[in-house]
Amino acid sequence: MVKKGTFRVKSGLAEMLKGGVIMDVTTADQAKIAEKAGAVAVMALERVPADIRAQGGVARMADPQKVKEIMAAVSIPVMAKVRIGHFVEAQILQALEVDYIDESEVLTPADPRFHIDKWAFTVPFVCGARNLGEACRRIGEGAAMIRTKGEPGTGNVVEAVKHMRLMQEQIRAVIAAPDDELMRMAKEMSAPYEVLLLIREQGRFPVVNFAAGGIATPADAALMMQLGADGIFVGSGIFKSGDPEKRARAIVEATTHYNDPKILAEVSAGLGEAMSGIAIEEIPPHEMMQVR
Amino acid sequence: MTTEIGVLGLQGAVREHLAALSRLGIAARAVKRSAELDGLSGLILPGGESTAISLLAGEGFLARLREMADAGVPLFGTCAGMILLAREIAGQSITYIQAIDITVARNATGRQVDSFETTLSVDGIGDDVPAVFIRAPYITRMGPEVQPLARHEGTVVMAQQGNVLVTSFHPELTDDLRIHRYFLGMVEKYRQEVQQ
Numbered sequence: 001m002v003k004k005g006t007f008r009v010k011s012g013l014a015e016m017l018k019g020g021v022i023m024d025v026t027t028a029d030q031a032k033i034a035e036k037a038g039a040v041a042v043m044a045l046e047r048v049p050a051d052i053r054a055q056g057g058v059a060r061m062a063d064p065q066k067v068k069e070i071m072a073a074v075s076i077p078v079m080a081k082v083r084i085g086h087f088v089e090a091q092i093l094q095a096l097e098v099d100y101i102d103e104s105e106v107l108t109p110a111d112p113r114f115h116i117d118k119w120a121f122t123v124p125f126v127c128g129a130r131n132l133g134e135a136c137r138r139i140g141e142g143a144a145m146i147r148t149k150g151e152p153g154t155g156n157v158v159e160a161v162k163h164m165r166l167m168q169e170q171i172r173a174v175i176a177a178p179d180d181e182l183m184r185m186a187k188e189m190s191a192p193y194e195v196l197l198l199i200r201e202q203g204r205f206p207v208v209n210f211a212a213g214g215i216a217t218p219a220d221a222a223l224m225m226q227l228g229a230d231g232i233f234v235g236s237g238i239f240k241s242g243d244p245e246k247r248a249r250a251i252v253e254a255t256t257h258y259n260d261p262k263i264l265a266e267v268s269a270g271l272g273e274a275m276s277g278i279a280i281e282e283i284p285p286h287e288m289m290q291v292r
Numbered sequence: 293m294t295t296e297i298g299v300l301g302l303q304g305a306v307r308e309h310l311a312a313l314s315r316l317g318i319a320a321r322a323v324k325r326s327a328e329l330d331g332l333s334g335l336i337l338p339g340g341e342s343t344a345i346s347l348l349a350g351e352g353f354l355a356r357l358r359e360m361a362d363a364g365v366p367l368f369g370t371c372a373g374m375i376l377l378a379r380e381i382a383g384q385s386i387t388y389i390q391a392i393d394i395t396v397a398r399n400a401t402g403r404q405v406d407s408f409e410t411t412l413s414v415d416g417i418g419d420d421v422p423a424v425f426i427r428a429p430y431i432t433r434m435g436p437e438v439q440p441l442a443r444h445e446g447t448v449v450m451a452q453q454g455n456v457l458v459t460s461f462h463p464e465l466t467d468d469l470r471i472h473r474y475f476l477g478m479v480e481k482y483r484q485e486v487q488q
Contacts, residue, residue, distance in 0.1 A: 004408045012426045012465050013404055016339045016371070019303040038347040040303060040340070075398060076341055077427065099404035099427070120406045254349050256302050257324065 010124030010144035013077065013099065014208040017041055017231055021221070021252050022210070024048050024235040027066070028073035034238070037248035041077040041100070043233070044070045049106045049153030050236035052274065053287070059107040060088040067096055079126070084292060085111025094123045100145070101125050105292040106152045106235070118142030128164045130210065130290055132170035133189030139207060140192040146205075148229075149290040150213015153236050155277035157220045159290060160213045164227045167209065174199045191247075213290070216241070216275050218254030218268045225258035242272030295479060298323040298332040302348040304340020304372060308464035312472045326356040334366040334479040339426065339462050342398070344488025345372060346388050354388055361391035364485070366455045366478040367430025374458035375429050382432055392456040399461075400430035400447075412461075414442040414450060417470050423449070423461035430460055455482060 003009075020040030025031045031042045046062040047055065061082050071078045077099035082089035084103055089110075093101050103116055105128050118125040119142035128149035129135035136145045148167070150160030170189065174196050177185055186193040198206045211224035212233035221232045233247075234256050238267070241247045250267040257263040299309045301322025313320035313336075323329055335357070337345075346354065354376075361367055361377075367389075369377040376388040380395040401407060407426045415420040421442070431448040434440060442450035442459075449460040450471075455478065463471040 002408045002410045004406065006409055008424060008465060009407045009409055011428065012424050012462060013407065015305050015308065015465065016341070018305075018340075019301075019306065020341060020344055035343060038344045038345050076343060077404065094405065097403040097405050124404065252344065252348070258427055260324075 005122035007144060011207050013124060014126070014145035017077070017210075018208055019231055019256055020244060021232045021234060021248075021255050023238055023248060024233075025070060025239070026062075026066070028069040030239055030244075031070045031074045031078075033245055034248060035074040035076050038247060038252035039076060039248065040231070041079055042070065042074060043102060043235075044078055044080040044098070045106075048236040049289070050155070050240050051153075052106060053153040053289075054277075059083075061093065061107070064092060064096055066100060069096055071096070071098065074092070077094045081107055082116070083107040083110040085109060085114050085116060090116055090125075094121055098123065101162065103127050103143075105139075105149055105289045109292050115141050117243075118144075126210075128290070129167070131166050131189070132174070133191040135167060135209070136189070136191035136195040139195050143207070145208050145210070147210040147212040147233055150211070150215070151280055152213045152289050153278075154214045154280065154283070155216040155237060155240075155275040156280060157214045157216070157223065158280060160211050160215065160224060161227065163213075163290075164211055164224060164229060167205075168228045171199060171205050183251060187189075214277075215251075216277065218250045218264060218271075220249045222254045222258035222264050223256055231255065236275055240275035242274075247271050255280070294300075294319065294450050295333045295483060296321065296331065297334045297336065297479065298329060299336045299338060299344070300349075300373070302340075302345050304338045304345065305370075305462065306338050308462075309336045309370075311340050312464050312469055316359060316469055316472060316476060318476065326353040329356055329360065332365065333483055334368070334475065335360065336475070337367065337376050338464070339370040339371035342372040342388075342453055344373040357389045358391065361389060362455060364455050364482060365477065366457070366482050367391060368457045368478075370459050370462055370464060370476045371426065371428055374431075374460060375458055377458055379435070381434070392393065392451070392453045392458055393438055394431045394453075394458070395433035396429045396449060397432050398425050398429050400432075401425050401428040403427065410444065412442045412444060412449070412470070416441070417474055421463075421470060422466040423459075423463065424465040425449075425461045428460045431458075
């Protein structure tokens, strides 16, 4: 018997992306550049986070025509973003047969209270999280891959570091917790008890956990990998930089050889201008994307 | 010489293969640079993205793997690993290690919504082997030296030519260790040959 859309099949694709870099692209040409540089997947969207942040307005799912062009241009998996809670955008992307859907805080949320019921889909979902409770709730809703939220479009890695460190610390605490403390932990983290049980059983977080939000340099990518990320999403960091081809390739090398400072020194040299960054303190509270 | 098996560790499902080997009590390590290939009695090429893995490996590394294949070292490629080991890849002129005389079609099972799991009948292993296919490649041509080991709906999805074993699917995503054990049998045979 053939079974499609099982959790193992959904999380399995994410497992295959481990140790790789997923790059935001807005055109078929950018997708080809990403593939040639060694990206393991591309994320199709209308505007990169830095532009969404600068231009404001409502950010929505990309035009299906654009998504199709990107899918036709590359042989690696194509992901695309939907607004939080916008299950019809997700239905459309599933009909287009994208390989993964990112229910993303980078776009303007469509539902202030509820995320998408991701169990209802055959296509797998990735969701952002700032802490273990949030990550476990998304898994409870059916997400098969998690990424840190960071603060998208800033070129500033500090928030991704914060989120990854917190999540790792909380995972260690759950694994070490005695039986009679686990329910209390679930309550305090607002995490589904069953997902915490799974973490303890497996001795690790049950799905792939990538780093995202503010990664702009090869060193940023290697930092996130050394902090325990399974792989890297780069949004604005590549196509908002001076030499996208070279930077993309360098971030790919840095993600694989994250523990080898000699290689990191080689690939970090002479990349031209990185995207100009934003200090988190300069962002007005209502423009913070991670709290969505 | 102790048995040590490598898992090509540039990108992809490295952890799962290492875990399967460790459950079988075999020493294993991830290999990221060609110098780390020395002394291995076998190598697994995991699933991942074949284009990314080949770029990260580079020509020198691939040449070393070709030498290992020629020297009879057992190699086992799953999914992307099978693409790297194939002699020909349908629709593209680029090839990689060319250690097994097959042609593969990339992403032959379609996009992710068509990825699936099933059970297969595998020659010499069992008729209930769980298999996970993720945007999987299929074998569309086999040379006379190649032995088909499993089919899915008529298409060959597992094959062997001497010291090279390939699967379209991911045994490492299941708890079933029989295919890894089969590969260890190949490794054991190679070690005995080397000792003689």
